Amino acid sequence: MIPYGRQSIDDDDIAAVVEALRSDFITQGPAIEEFERTVAEYCGVKHAVAVSNGTAALHVAVLAAGLRAGERLWTSPITFVASANCARYVGADVDFVDIDPDTLNLDPVALAEKLERAAAEGTLPKVVIPVHFGGQSCDMDRISELAERYGFTVIEDASHAIGGSWNGDKVGSCARSWMTTFSFHPVKIVTTAEGGMVTTNDEDIAERLKLFRTHGVTRDTSLMRNPSEGGWYYEQVELGYNYRLTDIQAALGTSQMRRIDGFVERRNELAARYAELLSGLPLDVQQVLPAAHSAYHLFVVRLRDESAASRREFFDRLREAGIGANVHYIPVHLQPYYRDLGFGPGDFPVAEAYYRRAVTLPLYPAMTDADQDAVVAAVRGALG
Numbered sequence: 001m002i003p004y005g006r007q008s009i010d011d012d013d014i015a016a017v018v019e020a021l022r023s024d025f026i027t028q029g030p031a032i033e034e035f036e037r038t039v040a041e042y043c044g045v046k047h048a049v050a051v052s053n054g055t056a057a058l059h060v061a062v063l064a065a066g067l068r069a070g071e072r073l074w075t076s077p078i079t080f081v082a083s084a085n086c087a088r089y090v091g092a093d094v095d096f097v098d099i100d101p102d103t104l105n106l107d108p109v110a111l112a113e114k115l116e117r118a119a120a121e122g123t124l125p126k127v128v129i130p131v132h133f134g135g136q137s138c139d140m141d142r143i144s145e146l147a148e149r150y151g152f153t154v155i156e157d158a159s160h161a162i163g164g165s166w167n168g169d170k171v172g173s174c175a176r177s178w179m180t181t182f183s184f185h186p187v188k189i190v191t192t193a194e195g196g197m198v199t200t201n202d203e204d205i206a207e208r209l210k211l212f213r214t215h216g217v218t219r220d221t222s223l224m225r226n227p228s229e230g231g232w233y234y235e236q237v238e239l240g241y242n243y244r245l246t247d248i249q250a251a252l253g254t255s256q257m258r259r260i261d262g263f264v265e266r267r268n269e270l271a272a273r274y275a276e277l278l279s280g281l282p283l284d285v286q287q288v289l290p291a292a293h294s295a296y297h298l299f300v301v302r303l304r305d306e307s308a309a310s311r312r313e314f315f316d317r318l319r320e321a322g323i324g325a326n327v328h329y330i331p332v333h334l335q336p337y338y339r340d341l342g343f344g345p346g347d348f349p350v351a352e353a354y355y356r357r358a359v360t361l362p363l364y365p366a367m368t369d370a371d372q373d374a375v376v377a378a379v380r381g382a383l384g
């Protein structure tokens, strides 16, 4: 089976992990700060805070943004459930903004219209989470303009997009947002097995992210309410969590970051080759805007005709041919949990139409041209 995604681990990565295992600290040691510095420098951002996974990154980000019960968070319906769930963790309400049918990202026009209605009704969101679908940045110029006009906080969910850029700024630079979150799950661009990161240019936000990462506990006297009682003294000033990354994982992350540009280049090469080899077939591919350089986490095709060869048949034929096709994503608002909150079919028609036609093809840096030719042959066969 050719998988839809997989990690690239080399001997340097293995050596880095072994070295971390032999060091004095396998957690809460210096490898964490080194990984944070490496990602911050790469992205061109002041602060980076490593956490245990991408979901924890979203959770501490909404906490640092001060999102509270009863307030609103908006995101895309075409994302992994974690982008929406982070609001529910703090008791906030979730709503969605439909996607653009070509870029597959949250549609800035739909966002502007929904904001105008919300302003009239007094239901504006506190936080908006644009998701950089497949590795392509959302239109951050238009989203940041709207953020300024309507006063919401932007947290970019860049789980797919480390190594990408928008208008010359690296994703994660937070040039047009308050925070950016990353995931380092093995299928993503770089991996720490499980891991995540939040970047920000705001020092106070960075402090709060670190506080929520470790139980809300601090040893920094400037953050304490009372005078220190001695060298052992710490205070819990917020309700936080244990969302720490280990030094073993951080060492792997730093080692992986040395190869990120090569990973993204190969992903782009394969994506361009897919587009060429699949042209002429009744499929649509994701439009990438001129301002975006995509990290190409995913290569999604959409069947042009919803009725003829059904997506399910196409998917099953690919799987039977040994191709690890996948579907990203089932619209979040159609999940039973979100239906219980009042969402249902018809709420976000562009996302729902996209879902009926979408299949993700394999894409990962170690994929060979021959692997890709096998996928393309299977696609031709499956289209009948």
Ligand SMILES: *Cc1c(COP(=O)(O)O)cnc(C)c1O
Binding pocket: 053, 054, 055, 056, 079, 080, 082, 083, 131, 157, 159, 160, 183, 184, 185, 194, 195, 196
């Ligand atoms: C992978 C992913 C997450 C969650 O990351 P984990 O590291 O698996 O917790 C969140 N949002 C999106 C868009 C993702 O793809």
